[in-house]
Amino acid sequence: xxxKLEQLSQSLQKQTASLYTLFGNEPLLxxxxxxxxxxxxxxxxxxxxxxxxxxxxxxxxxxxxTGNNLSLFGERKIMDIRxxxxxxxxxxxxxxxxxxxxxPPDTLTLITLPRIDKQGQATRWFKALETSGVLIQAYPIERxxxxxxxxxxxxxxxxxxxxxxxxxxxxxxxxxxLAAHQEIQKLALLYPSGNLTFEQIKDAVLNVARYDAFQLSxxxxxxxxxxxxRILTGLQAEGVAPLLILATLTEQIRQLIIIRKGLDTGQSxxxxxxxxxxxxxxxxxxxxxxxxxxxQVLMQGLSDAAVVDQIIxxxxxxxxxxxxLQLGLRLTLHENRNLISMIK
Numbered sequence: 001x002x003x004k005l006e007q008l009s010q011s012l013q014k015q016t017a018s019l020y021t022l023f024g025n026e027p028l029l030x031x032x033x034x035x036x037x038x039x040x041x042x043x044x045x046x047x048x049x050x051x052x053x054x055x056x057x058x059x060x061x062x063x064x065x066t067g068n069n070l071s072l073f074g075e076r077k078i079m080d081i082r083x084x085x086x087x088x089x090x091x092x093x094x095x096x097x098x099x100x101x102x103x104p105p106d107t108l109t110l111i112t113l114p115r116i117d118k119q120g121q122a123t124r125w126f127k128a129l130e131t132s133g134v135l136i137q138a139y140p141i142e143r144x145x146x147x148x149x150x151x152x153x154x155x156x157x158x159x160x161x162x163x164x165x166x167x168x169x170x171x172x173x174x175x176x177x178l179a180a181h182q183e184i185q186k187l188a189l190l191y192p193s194g195n196l197t198f199e200q201i202k203d204a205v206l207n208v209a210r211y212d213a214f215q216l217s218x219x220x221x222x223x224x225x226x227x228x229x230r231i232l233t234g235l236q237a238e239g240v241a242p243l244l245i246l247a248t249l250t251e252q253i254r255q256l257i258i259i260r261k262g263l264d265t266g267q268s269x270x271x272x273x274x275x276x277x278x279x280x281x282x283x284x285x286x287x288x289x290x291x292x293x294x295x296q297v298l299m300q301g302l303s304d305a306a307v308v309d310q311i312i313x314x315x316x317x318x319x320x321x322x323x324x325l326q327l328g329l330r331l332t333l334h335e336n337r338n339l340i341s342m343i344k
Contacts, residue, residue: 002135008033011134012040018103019133023086023113028178029138030112034080041078041108048077054088060095067104079109086114093125100132109133141177146170153184158193165198171230172205175215179208211235213248216328218282221252221289225332232325242320243312249327250305257298259290293331301331 003011011017020037022030038049052063067079088096103109111129120126129135141149147166150173154160161169173180183205187196190204211231219228235245255276262272273283308323310316 001133002130002137005029005033005136005138008036008136012037016040016044016108017134018107019100019109019111019129021111021113021129021133021135022138023116023136024138024140025115026138026140026177028181033136033138034110034112037108037110038078038080041076044076046076046078046108048075049080050077051080052082054081054083054085054092058092060088060092064095064099067099067107067109068102076106076108079104079107081109081111083111083113086116086120088125093123096125097128100128103132143170143174146174146180150180150184153181154187154196157184157188159187159191159196160194161196161201162198165196165201168198169201169205171209173208175210175212176208179206179210183208209234210238213240213245216245217248217252218285220249220328220331221256222285223289223292223332225329228328228332229325232321232328236321242308242324245324246305246308246312246320249324250302253298253301253305253331256286256290256293257295257302259286260293260295260298263287263290264295297331301327304330 022033024030050066116126147163147170150169151166173183187201187204191200211234213235216228216231216235219231259272259276263269269287278286304327307316308320308327311318311320311323
């Protein structure tokens with residue numbers, strides 16, 4: 001049975017399941033959910049705990065044996081199984097199916113996994129976890145939801161901040177939820193309960209945001225020049241290879257060109273998005289960008305990308321990071337001719 005992460009506390013209050021599976025790529029949310037389940041188990045008499053970390057040398061027989069081996073003192077126990085790779089292998093998959101078929105008595109089993117893709121979720125062992133217990137996915141906190149999440153965390157420690165300050169704090173910790181949690185906790189140590197000012201948060205919070213090239217691409221197609229500059233600066237500080245960034249931006253530009261050509265010839269936007277394998281909320285932003293940016297500007301973007309490629313490979317002179325900035329700003333600011341002339 002699948003439930004949402006925010007439903008976990010209420011679900012635990014109603015009934016304690018024999019099996020809980022947590023998966024997702026937000027370590028903080030996974031850790032907090034696992035702590036909540038373990039705390040609940042301890043309160044209900046599950047005093048013994050066995051921890052198993054699965055790697056390539058893991059003995060699955062040991063897991064099955066321990067699960068079925070009753071405690072000498074009749075104590076309830078927690079089987080804490082961690083699979084960091086998310087891939088138990090053929091032998092492990094069968095062992096998980098066997099384990100789920102006969103869940104051990106007086107035992108609460110907690111399994112933690114990283115993000116599992118659609119193919120992985122279709123496997124028999126994953127289906128066994130879903131049908132035999134409670135399955136919970138920890139979704140990433142989206143950028144537009146991050147200020148709300150931060151506000152809720154501050155509220156738990158009797159602190160508040162206005163929307164502009166919450167947005168500033170979100171920009172400082174974006175992509176690094178664990179660090180965001182630590183910075184919020186630091187505010188509780190530094191300041192008393194009540195309203196926090198912008199200056200207080202600005203003085204206390206470090207810039208611990210982490211970005212990737214795909215977020216940079218999103219900023220470009222959403223015409224968010226300030227965000228594009230901030231992310232590109234962060235990627236440069238983190239030592240990300242400019243060739244990787246260029247490849248991501250170039251692929252996005254090529255995708256926009258194909259979609260723009262299709263729209264110009266009257267093709268269905270829905271069909272174009274499916275062909276380009278663009279799904280969900282991203283469809284709106286990509287279609288808007290393809291409609292907003294002319295084919296001429298997009299083709300010029302490809303030419304600019306070719307120049308950056310030559311600079312990176314040492315064939316041409318120039319600063320690759322400056323040229324990447326110009327490439328992105330040309331597309332985010334293409335409607336403002338004065339600003340475009342300034343970045344040439």
